[in-house]
Each structure stands twice: as C-alpha cells, then as structure tokens.
Amino acid sequence: MTYATPSAAADALKATLDPSRKSWIESANNPLCDFSIQNLPFGVFSDPRNARNARNTGRRVGVAIGDAIVDLAALHDAGLLTLPALSDDAAREVLNAAALNAFMAAGRDVWRSVRVQLSDLLARHDDNGSDNDNANANAALRDDAALRERVLVPMADATLHLPVDIPGYTDFYSSKEHATNVGAMFRDPKNALLPNWLEMPIGYNGRASSVVVSGTPVRRPNGQLKLPEQERPVFGACRKLDIELETGFFIGCGNALGEPIACEAAEDHIFGMVLLNDWSARDIQQWEYVPLGPFNSKGFATTISPWVVTLDALEPFRVQQPAQEPQPLAYLRHSGRHAFDIALEVRLRADGAREATTICRTNFRHLYWTMAQQLAHHTVAGCNTRVGDLLGSGTISGPTEDSYGSLLELTWNGKRPVVLKEGGTRSFIEDGDELTLAGWCQGDGYRVGFGICAGTILPALPVSE
Amino acid sequence: MTYATPSAAADALKATLDPSRKSWIESANNPLCDFSIQNLPFGVFSDPRNARNARNTGRRVGVAIGDAIVDLAALHDAGLLTLPALSDDAAREVLNAAALNAFMAAGRDVWRSVRVQLSDLLARHDDNGSDNDNANANAALRDDAALRERVLVPMADATLHLPVDIPGYTDFYSSKEHATNVGAMFRDPKNALLPNWLEMPIGYNGRASSVVVSGTPVRRPNGQLKLPEQERPVFGACRKLDIELETGFFIGCGNALGEPIACEAAEDHIFGMVLLNDWSARDIQQWEYVPLGPFNSKGFATTISPWVVTLDALEPFRVQQPAQEPQPLAYLRHSGRHAFDIALEVRLRADGAREATTICRTNFRHLYWTMAQQLAHHTVAGCNTRVGDLLGSGTISGPTEDSYGSLLELTWNGKRPVVLKEGGTRSFIEDGDELTLAGWCQGDGYRVGFGICAGTILPALPVSE
Numbered sequence: 011m012t013y014a015t016p017s018a019a020a021d022a023l024k025a026t027l028d029p030s031r032k033s034w035i036e037s038a039n040n041p042l043c044d045f046s047i048q049n050l051p052f053g054v055f056s057d058p059r060n061a062r063n064a065r066n067t068g069r070r071v072g073v074a075i076g077d078a079i080v081d082l083a084a085l086h087d088a089g090l091l092t093l094p095a096l097s098d099d100a101a102r103e104v105l106n107a108a109a110l111n112a113f114m115a116a117g118r119d120v121w122r123s124v125r126v127q128l129s130d131l132l133a134r135h136d137d138n139g140s141d142n143d144n145a146n147a148n149a150a151l152r153d154d155a156a157l158r159e160r161v162l163v164p165m166a167d168a169t170l171h172l173p174v175d176i177p178g179y180t181d182f183y184s185s186k187e188h189a190t191n192v193g194a195m196f197r198d199p200k201n202a203l204l205p206n207w208l209e210m211p212i213g214y215n216g217r218a219s220s221v222v223v224s225g226t227p228v229r230r231p232n233g234q235l236k237l238p239e240q241e242r243p244v245f246g247a248c249r250k251l252d253i254e255l256e257t258g259f260f261i262g263c264g265n266a267l268g269e270p271i272a273c274e275a276a277e278d279h280i281f282g283m284v285l286l287n288d289w290s291a292r293d294i295q296q297w298e299y300v301p302l303g304p305f306n307s308k309g310f311a312t313t314i315s316p317w318v319v320t321l322d323a324l325e326p327f328r329v330q331q332p333a334q335e336p337q338p339l340a341y342l343r344h345s346g347r348h349a350f351d352i353a354l355e356v357r358l359r360a361d362g363a364r365e366a367t368t369i370c371r372t373n374f375r376h377l378y379w380t381m382a383q384q385l386a387h388h389t390v391a392g393c394n395t396r397v398g399d400l401l402g403s404g405t406i407s408g409p410t411e412d413s414y415g416s417l418l419e420l421t422w423n424g425k426r427p428v429v430l431k432e433g434g435t436r437s438f439i440e441d442g443d444e445l446t447l448a449g450w451c452q453g454d455g456y457r458v459g460f461g462i463c464a465g466t467i468l469p470a471l472p473v474s475e
Numbered sequence: 476m477t478y479a480t481p482s483a484a485a486d487a488l489k490a491t492l493d494p495s496r497k498s499w500i501e502s503a504n505n506p507l508c509d510f511s512i513q514n515l516p517f518g519v520f521s522d523p524r525n526a527r528n529a530r531n532t533g534r535r536v537g538v539a540i541g542d543a544i545v546d547l548a549a550l551h552d553a554g555l556l557t558l559p560a561l562s563d564d565a566a567r568e569v570l571n572a573a574a575l576n577a578f579m580a581a582g583r584d585v586w587r588s589v590r591v592q593l594s595d596l597l598a599r600h601d602d603n604g605s606d607n608d609n610a611n612a613n614a615a616l617r618d619d620a621a622l623r624e625r626v627l628v629p630m631a632d633a634t635l636h637l638p639v640d641i642p643g644y645t646d647f648y649s650s651k652e653h654a655t656n657v658g659a660m661f662r663d664p665k666n667a668l669l670p671n672w673l674e675m676p677i678g679y680n681g682r683a684s685s686v687v688v689s690g691t692p693v694r695r696p697n698g699q700l701k702l703p704e705q706e707r708p709v710f711g712a713c714r715k716l717d718i719e720l721e722t723g724f725f726i727g728c729g730n731a732l733g734e735p736i737a738c739e740a741a742e743d744h745i746f747g748m749v750l751l752n753d754w755s756a757r758d759i760q761q762w763e764y765v766p767l768g769p770f771n772s773k774g775f776a777t778t779i780s781p782w783v784v785t786l787d788a789l790e791p792f793r794v795q796q797p798a799q800e801p802q803p804l805a806y807l808r809h810s811g812r813h814a815f816d817i818a819l820e821v822r823l824r825a826d827g828a829r830e831a832t833t834i835c836r837t838n839f840r841h842l843y844w845t846m847a848q849q850l851a852h853h854t855v856a857g858c859n860t861r862v863g864d865l866l867g868s869g870t871i872s873g874p875t876e877d878s879y880g881s882l883l884e885l886t887w888n889g890k891r892p893v894v895l896k897e898g899g900t901r902s903f904i905e906d907g908d909e910l911t912l913a914g915w916c917q918g919d920g921y922r923v924g925f926g927i928c929a930g931t932i933l934p935a936l937p938v939s940e
Binding site: 222303305 | 642643648669670671674675677678679680681682683684685687694696697698699701707708709710713732733735756759762763764765766767768769770771772774775776801804805806852853855856857858859860861864936939
C-alpha cells in the first residue's frame with residue numbers, strides 16, 4: 011500500500027482513529043472491549059493449530075481485535091497484507107517471528123501501513139465504502155469462512171508470549187506523588203523530594219533478562235533482610251513483597267552511541283506502550299539499595315502485558331502533562347501535549363477467592379516527566395538505545411490515597427492494611443495472591459485498552475543452612 | 476576429539492598448562508608476550524583477506540597466539556579442528572559468527588576440547604611426541620605454508636571486534652579499598668564503609684548497549700552538573716571524566732529464572748575474563764546517583780579488551796582471596812581459593828605524547844568479593860543469567876596510593892594531581908588522552924595476558940541553547 015502524497019498517508023492513518031468506525035467482528039464493538047478497531051495492538055502468539063513456524067517455535071506476530079487475534083502471517087500469505095518496501099520473503103520472516111523486533115525495525119511507515127490495512131480489512135463495510143480495492147479485500151476476508159478460520163485465531167485458544175526480545179530495560183521514577191510518598195516515609199516528610207528530582211527524570215538500569223509476560227507465575231524471592239532487632243542481616247524469604255503499577259514503552263527506532271535524541275523528536279522513536287508491574291521486595295531493597303540502587307529487590311521478575319498499544323492508537327487520548335516548575339533545562343523541553351489519558355487499576359485476588367478487589371485507581375496522566383523527556387534524558391550523555399529497549403515509567407501514583415501505585419504507599423508501609431472484598435486484609439502480598447494491572451483509554455463508545463498484566467505469587471524456595 | 480575416561484580429558488587439559496610447553500610460533504615464546512601457548516584466549520576478528528563470512532559480516536572466531544590469530548573456521552575447514560557433539564555444519568555456524576555466544580553456548584566440553592586441540596596443534600613437536608595423531612596434525616599445519624597462510628592471520632592485519640553479544644551487564648563494587656576510599660572522600664572517613672558492604676557484593680545493573688571494544692573512541696559526555704556556587708544545575712560537558720580499572724567475566728552457561736546458582740558451583744558457569752574500563756563522569760554521577768544509583772554518568776561507554784581469557788587458562792594463577800570478616804552468610808560461602816593473581820596497570824598518554832605514563836599498578840587478587848560470590852549473590856533472589864552476560868568486578872584498588880584504580884582516588888578528587896612523564900599533570904581525563912588498561916598473569920617464563928583495553932577521549936558535543 012503506497013500513497014500518492016504524505017497527506018494521503020496521514021488521512022488514511024487518521025481514518026483509523028474515527029470513533030464511529032465499527033468492525034464486522036462484533037466482539038470488538040462492545041464499548042468495554044479493550045481491543046476495538048481503533049486499537050489494533052501488536053503481540054506475539056502461538057496456538058495449537060499452527061504449532062510450528064518457519065523458525066520452529068510456533069510463535070508469530072498478531073494483532074488483537076475483539077476476542078480474536080489476526081494472524082498477520084496468514085493474512086500476508088492470503089495476499090491481503092503487504093509490508094511496504096519489504097519483499098514477500100522478508101515480510102514472511104518479519105511476521106513469522108518469535109518477537110516483534112524485526113517488525114519494529116522495519117520502521118514506522120511499515121507499522122502505520124499495517125495499521126491502515128488492518129483497519130480497512132476489519133471495518134464494517136458501510137464504514138468503508140469509499141475505496142473499492144479496500145472494500146473488495148474487506149469482503150474477501152469477511153465473507154470467506156475458510157480464510158477467516160485461517161486468519162482469525164480465537165484469543166481463548168492462543169498462548170500470548172513476551173512480545174519483544176528486550177535488549178535493555180530501564181526504569182524511571184517519574185511520578186512526583188510516588189517519589190514524595192516514598193521520601194516522606196523513609197526520609198523527611200518536610201523535604202520528601204530529593205534536590206535532583208525536579209531537575210531530571212531519575213532512572214536506573216533494570217534487569218532485562220527477567221522481564222516476563224502476563225500470566226507467568228512469580229516466585230517470592232529470598233534475600234538478605236536487615237531486621238531492626240538484629241545486628242546482622244538474616245537470609246530468608248521476602249516479607250514485604252510489593253507491586254509497582256507502571257507503564258512501559260518500547261523503542262521502535264534507536265539511536266547510535268554518542269548521538270542523543272532531542273526531546274522534540276523523542277516520540278518518533280517510540281513504537282508503543284504496555285502495562286508493567288515492577289515487582290519489588292521492599293525489605294531486600296531497603297538493605298541493599300545504598301549507594302548503587304535496587305538490585306536483587308527488583309531483578310527477580312518484571313511482568314508486562316502482552317499487547318503493545320501503538321502511539322498511533324493513543325493519539326486521540328493525548329493530554330497536557332502536569333506543569334513543571336522549575337522549567338526544565340533546555341534539553342528536556344518540548345512544546346505541546348505529551349501525556350496520555352490512560353485509566354489504570356490494580357486488582358488483588360487472594361488464593362481461592364472468586365473475586366478480585368480493586369486496590370488502586372489512578373491515571374497515567376499524573377506522571378510528572380513525559381516519555382519524551384525520559385528518552386531525551388536517557389540518551390543525552392551519549393547512551394545508545396536499540397530496537398526493543400523497554401523504558402518503564404516508574405510507579406504511577408495519583409494525588410489521593412486510593413490512587414497510589416504500590417502497596418507500600420497504599421498501606422503506608424503496612425500501617426493501614428487494605429481490606430479485601432471477601433474478607434481479610436493485606437499489608438503486602440501473600441503467597442497465592444494474584445495481582446492484576448489493567449489500563450485503558452476511554453473513547454466515545456469504544457476503548458483503546460491494554461488488556462491485563464497479571465501474576466500469581468509462588469512460595470519462596472526453601473532456605474537450607 | 477573424545478576421551479576414553481574423564482581423567483584422560485582432565486590430563487589433556489592439564490597438559491595445556493605445562494609451563495615448559497613452547498609453540499612453533501616463536502613470537503608466543505617471548506616471556507613478555509601476553510598470548511603464550513598456555514593462554515589461548517578467544518575473540519572475534521575480521522581481516523581484509525576474508526571480508527565476508529557466511530553471515531556476511533566477515534567476522535569470525537579466533538584464538539590469539541603470539542602475534543597471530545588462529546582462524547578457527549579455517550582450521551575446521553582444513554579438517555584439523557572438531558567440535559565435539561556438533562555436526563560439521565553446526566560447527567561452521569558456531570565459528571563463522573560475529574560473536575562468541577554460540578561457541579559459549581556449545582558448552583564447557585567444547586571450549587575445553589578446542590583448547591586441548593589448539594595447544595597440541597601449536598606446540599613444538601618435541602613437546603608433543605607422545606601422540607601420533609596429534610603430532611601428525613601438528614606437522615600438517617606447521618609444515619604447510621599455504622595452510623598456515625589460510626589459518627594464521629597476522630594480528631596486525633586484523634580488526635578485533637566486541638567478542639560477545641552482551642545481553643546483560645552488571646557491575647559490582649567489590650574492592651574494599653575502593654569502597655573505603657570513596658566513602659572516606661564523600662561521606663565519613665571514620666565510617667567509610669556502608670553497613671551492607673561487608674555483608675554482600677553490592678552491585679547494580681549497568682548499560683549493556685554501550686559496551687564497546689578496546690580502541691573505540693569515547694566521546695566526553697554532556698550532562699547535568701551541580702556547581703556548588705549555583706542553586707540549579709547547569710548542562711554541559713563533564714569536567715571530571717574518569718576511568719575505573721576493572722575486570723569482567725562472561726557467563727558461559729546461564730541459569731533459569733527462579734533457580735539460583737550456588738556459590739560452590741558458580742565458577743562452572745564462567746567462560747572467561749576480560750579487562751574492563753567503566754568510564755565514569757564523576758560530576759554527573761554525584762548529582763544524579765541518589766537514590767537509584769549511577770545512570771548517565773556510566774551509560775555513555777564501557778570498554779572491554781577483545782580477548783576472553785578462559786578460567787581454564789587462569790587455573791595456575793589461582794590464589795587465596797582476602798579473609799572475610801564477618802564470615803559471609805551461608806549462600807556466599809565457598810571453600811578453596813577463588814582469587815587470581817592478575818597484575819593490572821593503567822597508562823595515560825596525552826594527545827601528541829610519545830610515551831604513556833603508568834599511573835596505577837595493582838592486582839586482581841586484592842578484590843574482597845570473589846566472582847563466584849558475585850554470581851551467587853546476583854542469582855540468589857531468582858534472577859536469571861544468560862550466555863554472554865558480562866559481570867564487572869568494580870574498580871580494583873590496592874592498599875597503596877599508587878594502586879588505586881581510578882583518578883578519583885589517585886588524585887583524591889583532584890587534590891593531588893598525577894604527574895605525567897613528558898610533563899603536565901592530570902586531575903581528571905582531558906580531551907585527546909588515551910587511557911589504557913593492561914593485565915597479565917606472570918608464569919615461570921611465560922605470561923597469560925589480557926592484551927590491552929584502550930580508549931581515546933573525543934571532545935564533547937557542542938551544547939546548543
């Protein structure tokens with residue numbers, strides 16, 4: 011699919027965001043469904059019907075729509091999807107892949123073209139009558155049961171995998187409310203924010219190897235615990251296991267070593283966003299983190315949601331970021347709106363409980379530092395980023411006590427436990443608890459949602475002495 | 476090459492360490508040559524004669540010997556090298572590779588078999604008379620000028636590349652002298668060591684993307700600097716650019732998520748070691764590092780030496796680590812000797828100077844925490860490691876003022892500049908300076924050396940406002 015002019019391409023992209031567009035896949039039109047035709051997030055899946063692909067893993071690239079996954083490789087094989095500037099063989103390799111990296115590396119024109127083609131293919135015909143070619147392709151898929159069977163995989167039958175092979179994972183600390191709460195709890199309530207916090211998006215390198223996809227069980231870590239009544243630390247299971255409600259974004263287009271990314275241009279490097287739970291062992295963290303930062307308290311697992319929601323899909327939900335005072339240094343300045351209105355929730359379900367309790371409701375828009383500022387800061391000293399790098403927002407806390415993004419804050423370090431719907435309370439996470447993050451943008455009659463980011467806690471390994 | 480019994484394999488491996496063994500490549504027998512026949516380190520190279528390999532990068536696996544590189548792919552093609560349990564095609568793929576990862580992933584039996592075969596092939600015939608097959612292969616290479624031409628590449632003609640595709644880089648802080656110096660300078664000379672330091676090898680996640688090979692120029696970073704006389708930070712070029720003299724080790728065999736590596740078994744997971752310069756922007760670091768650790772002050776570049784010296788080659792230089800008091804917690808205990816006697820130096824050559832000045836002489840054996848303890852600690856909470864992960868020692872400082880592994884310590888934060896041989900002094904690194912790390916184990920009449928780890932500083936990018 012090529013366009014006569016850049017403005018034709020922009021118009022086609024804009025049409026994919028039309029709130030009135032509906033899909034002939036009816037489940038996508040439910041106003042509470044995360045995967046509307048306006049969303050079209052990318053992921054990696056496998057299913058029992060196609061246990062093997064060219065590389066023998068069975069994994070391939072898909073797009074979520076309603077309760078189904080569009081198998082992009084199958085769509086391409088059917089001649090209904092083209093990847094601009096890629097040969098058929100190259101496109102097949104990009105789509106029959108165990109991670110989105112090659113697809114991301116193909117560049118923004120390819121991501122956008124696929125988005126436009128899918129939106130046209132999946133739209134209801136009456137919304138799509140202006141272009142005969144598109145209408146014909148749309149009907150070819152919609153009206154051919156055998157083809158639909160090959161191309162549309164029921165999400166319930168599929169396994170969702172880590173969507174990206176992540177070369178680097180960086181985690182920021184960009185919520186002013188979160189940093190203030192932590193500072194007030196552990197340092198000085200009157201000077202809760204450290205002096206550097208308002209000057210830069212503070213961040214640190216996380217552990218990429220232990221990023222796992224939603225649904226992966228998480229084992230409670232063992233580690234050194236410094237108990238106040240004992241002179242030396244003891245070794246044992248974490249007693250203050252916590253979540254951190256975050257989002258993350260993936261680099262779709264990196265930068266070379268020594269060539270910083272300007273703040274104004276930073277969003278061009280971002281492919282899309284996921285939900286991210288930065289599991290944290292608070293007691294291990296408190297003992298280990300001075301002076302080089304968190305290590306074992308974070309490195310045991312980080313869970314992300316399987317569907318990457320593109321910045322293109324989030325465009326209608328762009329809002330103004332919080333005012334920044336003092337004005338940041340020049341390299342951190344950008345004009346316009348760089349926050350997004352993304353509702354976020356945390357749910358806790360105890361082992362055996364039927365229902366989860368929502369323990370936090372907040373919004374991504376509260377974040378003080380923007381993704382663009384995070385990326386500009388990350389690279390300003392010359393650090394290179396690579397396709398697939400994951401950058402976490404840091405815990406997203408809102409202004410009210412029920413909008414804090416960690417149990418540490420919600421229970422004020424265990425002092426005021428949260429009460430669960432079916433009885434019981436929680437200061438920190440217990441074995442068997444399932445923690446779920448959810449997030450979505452609420453449009454007029456439709457959602458652009460992230461799905462969920464969930465994990466259940468397994469008991470710690472026994473400690474032998 | 477297979478052995479009738481495990482003890483035959485152990486004997487063959489032991490023979491490669493015989494100090495009296497000499498090579499028919501005479502340059503390897505120079506007692507000051509880093510690349511003796513006892514060493515046989517692995518790396519990745521390309522050369523103008525073979526600009527393309529199967530994967531079209533021209534890079535392939537080599538072993539350093541004297542002033543030459545053994546082209547393992549060419550040796551394999553000549554029928555003089557076999558990789559146990561790998562088909563010819565698989566071996567060819569492992570050896571015609573742009574990184575050592577596949578070779579490392581092939582497992583320790585393969586690394587050791589290649590070491591034994593190379594030692595036999597390259598030994599002087601009179602040292603190698605007991606095995607007719609070996610003697611024949613040895614002569615086949617030694618006496619065939621055309622074959623030698625294909626297999627032995629002059630190191631001077633070759634380009635050495637980053638030897639490993641590094642999925643994760645972790646840096647420790649394991650020199651007691653270094654931690655004490657830094658604590659005395661920036662905190663309290665009477666309580667220089669933080670309380671957790673003697674209980675665990677403190678470490679943090681570094682930035683893997685910016686690890687570069689020796690010889691790569693390093694651009695002075697820009698960043699936020701907090702000057703004492705100004706209320707707010709300014710943005711500009713680092714004024715306190717420093718080296719950190721370190722070694723690093725590569726994971727040859729990782730662990731699964733949630734399955735810690737026991738301290739006693741940790742060395743089985745290590746492929747080998749390199750020199751590592753953890754370039755540090757001290758002024759950026761001091762302003763940014765609280766509370767999550769160093770970020771932009773370290774992420775702009777880390778340089779490693781190109782040849783990976785295997786633990787097998789280091790075996791004769793194993794020594795007792797420093798006494799640890801208090802005794803570490805059980806998960807950090809191991810019996811036996813786990814330090815290595817590796818002489819280390821730092822040299823500084825100003826732009827235009829003929830000769831470098833050696834500004835530091837120290838030894839790896841001073842390190843308080845061992846590599847085994849670092850790896851056990853890294854994984855004890857469940858963090859997984861992967862083939863090719865790089866773990867840095869942290870700055871290695873000795874007990875005397877000329878044995879400190881950073882300019883920060885050598886000049887005591889600039890208060891007593893080091894004097895250069897050809898005139899001038901240095902508090903920190905200036906543009907155009909070339910900094911070189913060197914390291915070697917001194918055997919009886921031979922060395923097992925690391926070569927060098929060098930980088931020259933380019934001026935910072937201009938700052939626009």
